Amino acid sequence: MGDPFDPEFTKLLVCPKCKEPVELRQDLSGFFCRNCKLLFKVEGNIPNFIIEQAHRWEEPHGNG
Numbered sequence: 001m002g003d004p005f006d007p008e009f010t011k012l013l014v015c016p017k018c019k020e021p022v023e024l025r026q027d028l029s030g031f032f033c034r035n036c037k038l039l040f041k042v043e044g045n046i047p048n049f050i051i052e053q054a055h056r057w058e059e060p061h062g063n064g
Contacts (some may be wrong), residue, residue, distance in 0.1 A: 004028065004045045015040075016049045032057045 005024060013022050015033035022031040022040065030041040031049075039057035040049050048054075 013047075017051050030055075034059065 005028070010024050010031075011021075013031060014020060015022050015036055015038065017038065018033065018035045020033060020035040022033050024031055025039075028042060030039045031047055032039045037057050037059075038051070038054040040047055040054050042048070
């Protein structure tokens with residue numbers, strides 16, 4: 001089925017809280033901000049960038 005998000009478009013997306021770039025999770029379930037440690041979920045191929053509805057995100061530990 002492929003990636004529902006155009007890679008060129010996702011490069012333009014920023015965190016609504018700190019304005020730093022966000023990254024799309026590999027499983028396409030959300031965009032995360034490394035700076036704020038927030039995960040903005042994607043539901044029905046629609047990203048939700050409402051800060052109050054974001055989830056705390058922890059970077060995976062370990063080196064692979």
